[in-house]
Amino acid sequence: MTHLTTHILDATTGTPAVGVAVALTHLDGAEIDAATTDADGRLSLGPDRLDDGDYALTFATGAYFRANDVISFHPVVTVAFTVDGEAHLHVPLLLSPFAYSTYRGS
Template identity: 65%
Template sequence: MPHLTTHVLDAATGTPAAGVALTLTAADGTPVATGATDADGRAGLGPDRLAPGDYTLRFETAAHFAARAVETFYPFVTVTFAVTDERHLHVPILLSPFAYSTYRGS
């Protein structure tokens, strides 16, 4: 299992957001990994271990809403977080056209 996993749930419909493109970058903007959510809205990214430091996970949300002909205020969502140890990281988002939330999952 990669060190980092994510899950995107479309909170407006109560369904997983499949096919959301993802990009993980280091603090200096260096790309670390790319991927997309699966049919269950889940994805694993990156190497087995991320080095300590700050990272940004970008969720390309515009295409998800465009495919449903839904207007959105957020064409993408970025979540910046710190890696401080070797514990597994789970960075999910709850997504709607005009709001989102995130938390450190397990």
Template identity: 70%
Template sequence: MTHVTTHILDAMAGAPAVGVEVALTSADGEALGAGTTDADGRLALGPDVLTPGDYSLTIATGPYFAARAIETFYPHVTIAFTVADRPHLHVPLLLSPFGYSTYRGS
């Protein structure tokens, strides 16, 4: 199983956010994986194992909303998180044009 997964939901549309670009990077900026969300707004990325440390997911929210002709305050959302010893991390994002929420999922 890939170490990091995400699920992006568009709160305004009440549906999964399809086709959103997401990048995983280490604390020093090294690219570790990238991709786009599927028809259910889900994406798995990165190596099978991440060493303990700090990482971030950068979600391209600007292009997602621009493709739908919706103004947004956030051109991208960056979620910084720490890997300790969990074998799998799920980092969901609830998204709207002018706000977002995230948490450590299971």
């Protein structure tokens, strides 16, 4: 069972990505939770604990860049991941208008 957090940084400005809509779903598409990043580009999603299984985080990156008058390539970024007994899972996203990077954080 896992608690899930994420943090989005805008690599073009070197600042947190504020107000990005993020959805947590089962890999089959059933939505579990949705929220937007805070002033530090962070948020916690889902219930206190996620059962083991496959999930996805979908970040509304196109809307974020449009709101900041920046042309971008990816309308959304979806990161699929597996929960397997971890107590906490952190999925950070480093974002730019034409690329992104993610990893399993701590």
